[in-house]
Amino acid sequence: MRGTGPGGIRTGDPFASVAGPVRSTVVSQPSQAEPPPPDLGIVSRVVNGNVVLAVTGEVDTEAAPKLRAALITAIDGTADACVLDLTRVDFLDSAGLATLITTDRYAETHGKSLRIAVDSNSTVIRPIEVTGLDVVLRLYHTVDEALEASNRPPRAER
16 A cells, blocks of 8 residues: 655555555466487598598587587598588588588698588588588588599689
8 A cells, every 4th residue: 555755755565556466477487498409419430541520410609619629630630531421410500601611721721621421401501502602612412422522622613
């Protein structure tokens, strides 16, 4: 209930009404928390002297530094080419695209190549094509195709 205090200043509960106090409703939180995002999985193997990195999961802002570190290690550990298998990646954001660009340039400056296997039906190919990186990067449909390829330049240089 409200009253008037010294100097005509109103006192009391400003939210009280004639019908009674205002009641607040607490919105409950969902009973299940969202599942955590899939972890980035990276498995490295050597095939005929070339390092193949098979990646699974999502390549986003959080995962991109881990992928970059693995790629740099793989490029440093190969005599010729590093093959990056993205055929089982579910998501690739701008941080992942930036990682592909920077590690491709890193490989070139060290006289090596980064070959990327990506399924043409995958959701990963879309951001690569939309940004025009399909012209800049060395892309292949399968790991075997990437392993059999010579160090051909990307389409932009041909």
